Amino acid sequence: MANTKTAKKQLLITARNHARNQHYSTMLKTALKKAHLAIAGADAQSAQQAVNTAVATLQRSATKGVIKRQNASRRVGRIMRAYNKRFNPAAPTEQAG
16 A cells, blocks of 8 residues: 555556546547458448548547557558558558658
8 A cells, every 4th residue: 555645646646547548448449340340341431430430539549648659650550551452452552762
């Protein structure tokens, strides 16, 4: 158990932050799962909507500090690449550079 007043306060802050991070983490996993399932489906319209929601959730999670910015960027790239491979095969898959 915490011995000092500041240590007790830090425990409360850690518990609060953990609850917030769990909320965003759960939202993120759900959005990514829905996006992957929509990409596997046949409807490009619903897949586009699910991918947009997943990208927004990834960026919001990175802004809040739940995941790192580069982690969000990498996941966005992967989900967009999967969407383009399935529904837009003419799109370029590699960037020059």
